[in-house]
């Protein structure tokens with residue numbers, strides 16, 4: 001195993017990543033650049049950084065932002081606990097931002113600490129949050145062999161050229177062409193040399209790093225078929241699409257919390273059974289006295305949805321019930337604390353009558369639970385819902 005690599009990673013001396021995030025997001029519109037737009041409680045750029053930092057064989061991650069967003073980016077890194085990330089200043093175009101990012105490995109003028117020059121550098125737009133390790137590995141290995149590599153996708157529409165009079169000049173045969181996406185990877189020396197040699201025109205109007213490697217270093221990039229999730233958030237509708245993918249991935253798992261009273265444990269079990277065909281479920285029964293510490297541990301796991309259930313049996317002699325306000329206040333407090341980590345907590349009171357089949361009530365409680373976690377409405381967190 002080489003330094004910088006790991007068992008599952010490439011046998012490359014060191015791999016680093018540069019994430020350009022210095023744009024203003026004109027096509028999306030709005031005051032906030034798209035990379036800082038909040039999606040399910042977290043800025044878009046943080047999802048991309050997280051996707052890249054999960055890859056253990058990527059040693060350094062450079063995020064390039066415009067000068068006015070340096071502090072914002074640093075606070076995002078701090079808030080979401082990102083590791084191995086260095087922030088640097090971008091330029092007025094994407095190419096200039098990427099070049100600034102690459103300079104950190106060669107010139108130490110922007111940074112107080114020296115970053116190890118990588119053998120291969122990955123370039124990935126900060127506004128493509130769904131990048132997976134598999135495609136990163138493929139482009140890195142291909143770059144090691146060919147000098148440069150990039151993810152591609154089939155074209156959705158045919159590309160046409162218009163003449164000066166605004167009429168069709170010619171159209172390209174769609175099957176012969178591909179959309180160039182990200183990530184791309186390069187032998188560091190190749191892409192750095194290309195950026196050093198390219199013209200101001202390239203830096204100001206170019207949109208393709210692979211092209212620079214070809215033009216200035218005669219390197220024909222290997223093209224690697226990517227997945228549909230690699231698309232770039234460009235327009236407002238893309239932000240909605242990203243939100244719905246993120247929401248969906250956060251809604252795959254639920255944790256049911258009950259206390260240890262037999263009746264509640266039993267109803268918790270039925271709810272678990274009713275939900276498990278639709279979603280991954282975990283049920284935890286804990287006594288009230290141990291709850292505080294225990295809940296802290298549970299909430300620091302991987303699950304983003306919790307329901308704390310309680311049960312009320314409504315017999316004819318016992319028609320009214322009271323809510324334990326102390327319990328409710330505690331649950332609300334937890335809900336408020338963990339909401340910052342995108343974890344949503346609900347209270348669910350399952351109220352049933354002794355003459356009514358319990359299973360039916362549990363089924364409607366399951367439907368209510370599913371609606372809550374699919375919707376992920378942060379305003380409802382900490383609320384007590386009654387089934």
Ligand SMILES: Nc1ccn([C@@H]2O[C@H](COP(=O)(O)OP(=O)(O)OP(=O)(O)O)[C@@H](O)[C@H]2O)c(=O)n1
Pocket residue numbers: 019020021022023024025026027028033034035064065090091092093094095097098125126127232233234
């Ligand atoms: N001066 C720039 C311009 C763009 N980018 C980054 O390059 C990526 C892809 O660019 P694009 O989608 O074009 O972003 P914007 O330039 O922000 O969008 P628009 O063209 O709509 O203004 C984005 O992560 C963007 O932040 C950058 O680092 N520096």
Ligand SMILES: O=C(CO)[C@H](O)[C@H](O)COP(=O)(O)O
Pocket residue numbers: 094125180181182207208209232
């Ligand atoms: O297309 C690309 C690859 O070739 C780049 O991903 C890049 O996003 C293009 O940026 P822009 O939309 O700003 O030109």
